[in-house]
Amino acid sequence: MRLALPPPERRPSAGRVLAVASLLPALLVAAFLLAGLPLLLAGWFRPLPVLLLAAVIAVPLCRVALRLPETVGATARHTGGVLAIALGSGVFNAIMHSEQLIVRRDPATYAQYATWIGAHGSLPIPAQAWAFGGADPSLMFDSVGFYPVDGSVVPQFMPGPPMLFAVGGWLGGMLLTPAVLGALAVLTVGGVAGRLAGGRWAPLAAFAFAVAMPILYTSRTTFSEIPSLILLFGGMALLHDTLQVTRGRVWPAAGLAGLVFGLAVLVRVDGLRDVLPVLAFAGLLIALRRFGRPEGRLGPPLLAGVALGVGLGLLAAYLLARPYLAYLSRSVNPLLLICAAVLVLTALGTAAAPWLAARVRLPRRLPEIGAALVVVVMAGLAVRPWLQTVRRVPVNADDQRTFSFIQDTQRALRLPIDGTRLYSEYSLHWVIWYVGVPVVVLATLAAAVLVRRLLRGGASFEWLLPLAVIGWTTITTLLRPEITPDQPWASRRLVPVVIPGLIVLAVWGLGWTRDKARRLGYGGRPQTVIAVLGTLLVLVPPTITSIGTAFVPIERGERAAVEAMCARIPANASVLIVERVTGERFTQLVRGMCDRPAAQARRISGDEAPLPEVNRLISRIRAAGRVPVVLAAQADQVSLYGPPQQVMALVTRQDERSLLDPPNGTWSLRVNVWMAVP
Template sequence: MGSGGPDQVRRPSAGRVLAVASVLPALVVAGWLLAGLPLLLAGVYRPLPALALGLPVIALLCLAALRVSAGDPEGPEAEGLRAGRWQVTGVAGVALASGVFNAVLHSEQLVVRRDPATYAQYAVWLAGHGSLPIPSQVAAFGGPDPSLVFESMGFYEVGGAVVPQFMPGPPLLFAAGQWAGGLLVTPAVLGALAVLTVAGVAARLVGARWAAPAALAFAVCQPVLYTSRTTLSEIPSLILLLGGLALLHDTLSRAVAAPGAPGRRWAEAAVAGLVFGLAVLVRVDGLRDVLPVLAFAGLLVAMRRSGRPEGVAGPPLLAGVAVGAGLGLYAAYELARPYLVYLSRSVQPLLLICAAVLALTVLGTAVAPWVARLPRPRRLARWLPTAGAALTVLVMAGLAARPLFQTVRRVPVTQEDRLTARFIEETQRANGLPLDGEHLYFEQSLRWVVWYVGVPAVLLATLAAAVLVRRLLRDGRPFPWLLPLAVIGWTTVTTLLRPEITPDHPWASRRLVPVVIPGMVLLAVWGVRWLRDRPVWRRYGARGPRWVTAAGVALLLVPPVVTSIGTAFSPVERGERAAVAAMCARFPANASVLVVERVTGDRLMQVVRGSCGVPVAEARRTDGDVAPADEVRRLTARIRAAGRVPVVLAADAAQVAPYGTPTQVMGLVTRQDERSLTGPPDATWTLRITAWMAAG
């Protein structure tokens, strides 16, 4: 970037490249969701409309958030992000290696057994049809009948149609991957973008030289590998939440560096708030994760009233969060209402907490100038920073000691609770543990974190959090850490107290991915830097800090690698794509599939409907796992009367033999994730999926 003639092209600095590249994933995801949601609500979410609307929306977000020229003094260099070429190359290398590694070892979860296949089948339907709800196609079965069931695992029957279970954000992204011919590798691409996002936040908060170690420590964690290989919501949520932190960090830094550009700061802060709020469109839990952003926006408004330049970002940040979260809640109400009902025990208290936080934010903003004029007691000022740091350590100590004084249990009161209790008992039996289906294992949640990031990372993160809390309470510095620390602390504590997930691993580890694991990594890296900068190492010259850095990075990398190595090279549920295609090819033309057995109904109904494009229903079971034979014969007669070919589908040949010649349409033997309750998973289990049909 030396001086030259007017025709010389200035190349962006390495710091600018890293700063821009690390927020682009959040802007692209947010822009695609903003464009895709109205198209889905209108029933026209198809490739051409999505590209025609999505690309301009993404461009507008980028222009609003990244509107800097090559010589602009408000660029990332002015914010202290001074990266070298090799540091940026290291970050890019880690992100690229992560994406390639997980793409090669991606899973193929298409048969609906748990959430990944539900998301995949949701995306397959959107990619092929672009609308919701999913028609039940009752005419293909001779019209409505009380013995016909159209819902299955992950798909609710509502008003004569079928509604997918989850929030529409992730399927909107995965459907784009399906259009591009790579549904099953889309999670790996998103995982690589998440690594890049984490590196960008580390560069801003810790320093550019720490971006690559943070990216690597994050990328090798087993839960990150797990969620980067299959269709789940946690990685897109991480991109939005941490991308929002990076965008807002840049906005506040520019506001301090150039307080004379309020219009630009408004646009940047609004985009950051929108990115935060859209996390609700991806996961309902996103509403909890963005609560600290509401309070922080109120603080910025109060700072604006006192003349602080950062305060200009307060109102647009609050507005952006409200718009993004509002879109998410509206989409949930319109497209996932049964899911909200299912989660009502968690969602209703969360909405009340959100209302309380918003009310307190408004009240605090109103009284902040008056409170600021009050004299501050010297004793309180002296002890508050130390008390805050001590409380941080005590909270972590309490979570660590929790198994000694608490066993989290849930007495089943709903059908879902009873199914969960039965599943836990089956998993306990496989693990050789005493049978107790009411035991949820939530008291061990901090141990889960230790399994995946290691004891050194947890200790370093706790040390860093305590030091940062003490500094913030003492003199308000480092201010850029205030919101990240609030988001990490709030979400980590609430997640570990109530993970609200079936506690087998690696399944339960997904709860740690959006904030807990990246938060631990960011704090631990900052802790290593803090230890390296202690004056005690100066007596060893330049070699002392270097050894501390090398030892600290090794402590962050070795434990997660040791945990991950047992499953890192073991893809799961491979062969399902070919097995589904082979099954679809076996169905005769003009078929209507009638499922007569419970497990097959749960696993294959939406697969038949969405992936095969064949009408499907389940014969209602009155007792046991198989429908009564006389009812099945009556329903197949109705299908024939409608001019279609009845196909009876079940798990075993004997279950379809009464209705015709049995033909095996699926006989897959593959590997599935381990279900571990008391330790990190280190292997995979055998999985067998069979399906037989009788046509005619």
């Protein structure tokens, strides 16, 4: 008697492994954001509730993704290459990770934000005026990146990234979380390249992306750009796969793609600009539904998902980051008007689609005009430095700080002193520094060819939304970077869409060039030469630019220095900071990491608080039953109140501040803190 053996299990193909693996980063980030936001709003942002709720949310999200068809034609070598590059990127950036905890620029603000909610689970941050004898006009509880609101302190920025960094802190290390997110971003970009350009080009795109300096830079410390990238490109991948579904229910996958796109607003306010093409695309799908096109059934769930994600982001902004929105009002208010206009135009276009289709005839040469316009726009951005000098005259205190910072940087670099210069006219040159001329040329060629094909109806519909998102965000970002222009700092603006988008277009352009040679009758050898030479042209320039800083971690030693300082502050102390720079850098750090009440003594003029007022505040602290502790940057600034003790003498490295060249090194950084216990 023979026993019937069960049929052998069919292993997933290499292409399916890459397709699914490159969706998981966006799904996991979305699950943690969806779990963390309501718990943070309720004041229950704690490890067990967040991790359990995120796991519960992640299961149905992943089930939806696993039901999508295989969309990447990759071999085991291609898939293994992308996974190995992502893993290597994560390990390398973890080894070289930064320790930006002292609040000088945005990463430390994010780190202190994450530290607070990770330990306390709620916002806003209590000012703890009771520890200083009650509220007093001479006390300031706010500092750089932390706004005063109704007797408490509200952190700057959207809550999405700090929630992710806090979860990373619970799971083993907040400062290593950016490296993990960076590796997930490499995997996501490789997956999108595999879908749009073909599996053979996915490892090339992943490697070119991983070695670009802005990606290394933002994968080593607590920035918001990498999580935003994961959501935007993850949304592209999800929607691409959903478009391949020919039958069955598609609304869960389309709604999920829209939700992932929309959640980018919970990570960065600029995400509202980045998802505008998705709104227009959803309207187009709804219009196509009226003509019986199968893609049209994706429109309503896609629009609903985007609306939900954007709505959660705007709700979080209103409840948790209102002072930040007020600070950005000059940019946010016009953006909201643009969003409203896009919604109105989309609704009108959808309603009038049959009428427009019957009466409007597009110019016969429109495909060629569109392709030429792509080239003209990129050429215009390239010659912009010779045609325009972008300036901004200070109109408020923040502008004045930027003005002074640019002057100081120009002085250090021995450039002409002009604090109104923003150097935004060099924005395309920034891109060329970091990815190279060949990538920009190939991406421009690819965009022109794809625009021409789309307008002629010959290109795959799957390219329409990625091309719209990449083109719209690249142009708007390069026209108005809206960032302090020192490098590598300003390069972070290129991370969410510009650099990965141009790289994906470039590898598609390289594949198109190779196929064009084949169609012209050239044999295998010329095609191989094109592929090899093109690969070198894509990889060598960004690698050369990155070498100068890739192996030098910045601001290392801050964690040990902060821990040592906290250990020197008495347990029942109320910390009064009497000097400006120390107050800006350490008020929230002392409150959050040292777990001591902290405040600045108000300054009337200059950088130090007046002696009589400080003595009065010291008496109030004593009367409250606390130990007064005074902090400042120099010994003579605290010696008036007691014997000075140096509690921090940090010597480390910081970012270079280049304005007209790519950065190729780092600058020294010294941070001193002196303490007195009156």
